[in-house]
Amino acid sequence: MEKKGINDNQMTVNAGLSVGLIGKAKVSGKGMSSMNIEKILLAYPELSADWLLTGAGSMLKDDLNGIKTIDEANSSTLPTTSMNPSIGTPYYDVDFIGGFDEVFNSQVNIPATNIVIRGFEKASLWCNVTGHSMEPKINHGDIIALHQCTLNDIQYGEIYAVVLDTIRTIKILRRSPDPDKLRFIPINTNDYDEQEFDKSRIINVFEVIGSISKFF
Structure with a gap:
């Protein structure tokens, strides 16, 4: 001014x-x-x-x-927001673990804003993170960029957000000795244990492109 x-x-x-x-x-x-x-x-x-x-x-x-x-x-490498649906990637103000079905299953859910940041062009959407199992890489309260993929797309050793029939979780995925299962591995192994789940229980898989601290 x-x-x-x-x-x-x-x-x-x-x-x-x-x-x-x-x-x-x-x-x-x-x-x-x-x-x-x-x-x-x-x-x-x-x-x-x-x-x-x-x-x-x-x-x-x-x-x-x-x-x-x-x-x-x-x-820009610094994140900004846009209300123009043609600019950036939609951010939904829901937790992946607690409320992600509101985004993916609802035809009326509207993104809170769009996030614009270089390096995340592959992302399909952004949403919130709840929990501490992937700290210090992904922290409670961060927002994550997700790209929907399939079981065949999984690169073992990378981080994925997975919707199972009863739970949602963000973990490193690795092969299991049982070809019908996947290993779900946390980064915070002091407080969380590795788990295995049947592939048949998986409803959706999202590659975690990255995370940022909420800035708006």
Whole structure:
């Protein structure tokens, strides 16, 4: 606003924000929702999303190596969110272990937002993690990027999120001496034990592309 020489009201009008929103954000220090941040970025395309979200780097895109396109801005290694369904990967605010069926089986479930981050283009969706069995690699409260696959796609020794007939779990998958079973191995072996389950009990398998701490 100082750079543009505008006041709260002018930015409110330009970005289509609710009256008084900027003043309230300043006074409360609580920041803004991802939707309002997106409105500001759309109103001022020269503004760096990374700078707005983190304070790091240059404020304006043309302070970098020329003005970035929207696609280039969205390929940042720093995560951002978008309410545009065509940009990024949908994030569902449910726990994989406790409420993932709400996402996968419901035709009316709507993602809370889309997450945009370079390196996760393969992901089909994001959701929450509950539990400590995969710490310190994946922590309780993180969000994970999932890509749906099949049993034939499994690369043994990698991390998968698996929906079985009675439970959902995130573990390293390995071969079992019994060809009809899979070994489910935690990283936190101090508190969790390895288990084996019949392949016939598996309903869905998702490759875990990666995890990040929740940032919004």
